[in-house]
Amino acid sequence: MDLTAGGPAASVEHMSRLRLLASFLPVLVTACADPPLGGEETGQATTPPDTTPYDPSVGGSAGTYSTTGTDSTPDSDTTPTTTDGTTGEPPPPMCDDAQKRCDHVFTYPDNGESSVDVMGSFAADGWTAGAPMTSDGTNWTATVPVPWDTAVQYKFRVDGSDMWIVDPANANSVDDGFGGKNSLLAPTTCEEFSCDSALIGTFDWRDSVIYFVFVDRFNNGNKGNDKLIGVEAAADWYGGDWAGVTAKIEEGYFNELGVNTLWLTVPMDNTNDQGIGTDGYFYSAYHGYWPSDLDQPEEHFGTLQELKDLVASAHAHDLKVILDYAMNHMHDSAAVYADHKDWFWPNDNGQGGDCVCGAGCSWEDTVQNKRCWFTDYLPDFNFENAAARKFSVDNAIKWIKDTGVDGFRLDAVKHIADQWLFDMRARVKSDIEPTTMEHFYMVGETFTGQQDTIKYYVRPDMLDGQFDFPLRMQMATSVLMRSDSMTSLAGFMDQNDTYYGSGIMSTFIGNHDIPRAIHLAEDTPLWDNQWTDGKDKAWNGKPPLPGGTSAFQRLGLAFTILYTTKGAPLVYYGDEIGMPGAGDPDNRRPMQWTNYSAGQDLLLQQIKDLGVIRAAHSALRRGTRKTLSVAADTFAYEMKDAMETVYVAINRGDSEATVTGVPAGSYMDELTGAMVEGANVSVPARSARILVVPVMP
Numbered sequence: 001m002d003l004t005a006g007g008p009a010a011s012v013e014h015m016s017r018l019r020l021l022a023s024f025l026p027v028l029v030t031a032c033a034d035p036p037l038g039g040e041e042t043g044q045a046t047t048p049p050d051t052t053p054y055d056p057s058v059g060g061s062a063g064t065y066s067t068t069g070t071d072s073t074p075d076s077d078t079t080p081t082t083t084d085g086t087t088g089e090p091p092p093p094m095c096d097d098a099q100k101r102c103d104h105v106f107t108y109p110d111n112g113e114s115s116v117d118v119m120g121s122f123a124a125d126g127w128t129a130g131a132p133m134t135s136d137g138t139n140w141t142a143t144v145p146v147p148w149d150t151a152v153q154y155k156f157r158v159d160g161s162d163m164w165i166v167d168p169a170n171a172n173s174v175d176d177g178f179g180g181k182n183s184l185l186a187p188t189t190c191e192e193f194s195c196d197s198a199l200i201g202t203f204d205w206r207d208s209v210i211y212f213v214f215v216d217r218f219n220n221g222n223k224g225n226d227k228l229i230g231v232e233a234a235a236d237w238y239g240g241d242w243a244g245v246t247a248k249i250e251e252g253y254f255n256e257l258g259v260n261t262l263w264l265t266v267p268m269d270n271t272n273d274q275g276i277g278t279d280g281y282f283y284s285a286y287h288g289y290w291p292s293d294l295d296q297p298e299e300h301f302g303t304l305q306e307l308k309d310l311v312a313s314a315h316a317h318d319l320k321v322i323l324d325y326a327m328n329h330m331h332d333s334a335a336v337y338a339d340h341k342d343w344f345w346p347n348d349n350g351q352g353g354d355c356v357c358g359a360g361c362s363w364e365d366t367v368q369n370k371r372c373w374f375t376d377y378l379p380d381f382n383f384e385n386a387a388a389r390k391f392s393v394d395n396a397i398k399w400i401k402d403t404g405v406d407g408f409r410l411d412a413v414k415h416i417a418d419q420w421l422f423d424m425r426a427r428v429k430s431d432i433e434p435t436t437m438e439h440f441y442m443v444g445e446t447f448t449g450q451q452d453t454i455k456y457y458v459r460p461d462m463l464d465g466q467f468d469f470p471l472r473m474q475m476a477t478s479v480l481m482r483s484d485s486m487t488s489l490a491g492f493m494d495q496n497d498t499y500y501g502s503g504i505m506s507t508f509i510g511n512h513d514i515p516r517a518i519h520l521a522e523d524t525p526l527w528d529n530q531w532t533d534g535k536d537k538a539w540n541g542k543p544p545l546p547g548g549t550s551a552f553q554r555l556g557l558a559f560t561i562l563y564t565t566k567g568a569p570l571v572y573y574g575d576e577i578g579m580p581g582a583g584d585p586d587n588r589r590p591m592q593w594t595n596y597s598a599g600q601d602l603l604l605q606q607i608k609d610l611g612v613i614r615a616a617h618s619a620l621r622r623g624t625r626k627t628l629s630v631a632a633d634t635f636a637y638e639m640k641d642a643m644e645t646v647y648v649a650i651n652r653g654d655s656e657a658t659v660t661g662v663p664a665g666s667y668m669d670e671l672t673g674a675m676v677e678g679a680n681v682s683v684p685a686r687s688a689r690i691l692v693v694p695v696m697p
């Protein structure tokens with residue numbers, strides 16, 4: 001969505017209570033007039049990036065931005081904060097007993113071992129992978145989610161060797177089948193359980209690296225389907241299409257880049273009407289967020305067969321495909337709106353005014369922001385209405401069946417009734433997964449800095465994950481803009497790493513709703529607010545490609561962190577070459593395919609290298625992160641699983657620095673191929689080292 005960002009971070013209790021009330025809304029809605037949101041024309045937003053309600057793909061609206069749970073030092077002039085006092089933890093996730101897990105702390109006395117892993121029956125691959133333990137000098141410990149109400153057998157593996165030892169502190173044991181014993185943990189239950197993602201299928205979505213193909217702006221494979229509607233070029237259709245994406249798949253562009261998942265813009269037929277934005281410019285529906293016929297493909301993008309061909313080609317090239325699905329609203333030219341007015345909220349705030357978000361109704365109120373219209377020409381589905389909900393979910397399921405896609409990116413999730421998500425997940429489980437035998441990944445967009453609002457939807461009966469906006473904002477300040485320290489980033493990540501439990505978040509530095517990341521990475525950042533929507537330069541004073549290499553190196557550092565930590569990293573098309581652009585629509589320029597600058601070449605090569613390195617090291621994708629050292633400009637951490645440990649040393653500074661915290665030893669730097677000595681690792685300016693113990697031939 002985008003235009004959203006709105007809504008206060010409701011506590012869960014708050015939200016569910018309001019959801020129950022929602023059907024009585026027409027009489028309950030009062031006080032719909034929000035104060036105007038300030039700052040969006042200046043790029044110095046004190047609230048959210050953007051309120052322009054013409055394009056739900058436009059970057060957030062209202063402000064619930066905050067940095068919940070971080071140790072950053074907010075600047076009251078630039079850091080958006082919530083106006084809503086609600087906080088509160090999300091409820092425990094919902095899942096079957098078979099998926100429930102209780103955290104258990106395994107302990108083993110530290111007698112000077114170099115490493116200890118706890119191995120056992122607690123995980124599907126438990127006896128081969130296990131869990132690495134960490135020592136405080138007295139005891140080795142590891143916190144492991146163990147199956148609900150199920151006995152667990154385990155042993156400790158010492159020094160990574162074949163020496164497996166029963167728990168000296170646990171008298172309960174059973175025969176291990178090899179003439180020895182396994183320690184036995186009695187069945188347990190717990191108040192606070194987690195849910196095992198219990199992924200079915202052959203693809204583990206923790207291994208996903210996502211590339212956002214903004215179809216209209218990517219590659220024009222068929223000039224025969226081009227058709228302009230006559231608005232300014234930057235807001236008109238450009239001509240990119242599914243045939244063009246397929247051509248790039250077959251050229252090997254994505255495989256060479258090292259991504260394995262494509263996110264495609266909304267495929268359904270959009271209106272050919274133009275719509276005016278609050279910036280006074282007219283826009284076409286090139287972005288895909290003005291659907292008018294959910295049963296037809298967008299003719300500018302091609303035919304359904306061409307989309308099927310794209311998916312088939314992607315699969316043949318080991319690429320997954322996820323479709324953007326925008327369920328919140330339709331364009332008012334849609335037949336379904338004419339035929340079923342009762343499936344939509346009226347554009348009426350009950351007080352004699354409209355219910356456009358940010359105008360007659362509020363982006364922030366958790367009842368109003370479910371029913372408000374993003375613009376006065378985008379009727380908002382009322383998914384409290386079971387028939388409307390079924391129509392929408394049926395349609396979403398049909399697109400999966402018709403195209404064979406592997407997942408959805410779901411737009412604006414906090415602007416629809418929760419029940420749509422519950423229904424969608426249930427239908428995916430009953431109608432799709434038994435046939436495909438692969439897990440259908442659903443990642444949501446909730447444009448906010450509030451972690452708890454984002455987390456609310458990350459649960460087995462709703463979403464697998466969401467885009468990690470809070471992480472993106474902290475990365476922008478600490479790595480790109482350097483207005484906050486790496487210490488702040490480390491502190492943020494230390495709590496963010498586990499915040500979403502077993503959810504598979506998509507981590508990112510750029511998307512289509514915020515100005516191009518390269519400009520925050522310039523020696524003097526083009527904006528001084530990480531939340532800016534960049535609209536102040538979207539039409540006039542459009543930024544050029546930065547010269548030199550420093551901005552590209554800083555952006556490369558941000559990607560280095562994303563590619564060496566957990567989550568599904570997202571590359572917004574063109575960010576792999578640091579494409580320039582201010583706010584929407586300038587952040588959606590046609591993809592640049594040739595004539596790269598030295599800085600662009602350097603960044604592109606680094607992204608390719610990072611893809612190879614991430615694929616080669618399971619610890620980077622699935623391991624546990626631990627901060628090893630941090631200072632204003634430097635940051636070191638380890639990523640560890642039972643198979644290996646990888647060390648990452650970052651220096652954002654403009655001169656070479658010594659990064660501490662890596663254990664003494666000799667390492668191979670996977671980025672350069674150089675041999676590097678620990679414990680004090682020398683890292684050149686604006687660069688990183690990814691260190692592994694070299695494998696002896």
Ligand SMILES: [Ca+2]
Nearest residue numbers: 222226239241
């Ligand atoms: Ca075309």
Ligand SMILES: [Ca+2]
Nearest residue numbers: 269270271299
């Ligand atoms: Ca169309």
Ligand SMILES: [Ca+2]
Nearest residue numbers: 370371380415
């Ligand atoms: Ca809505």
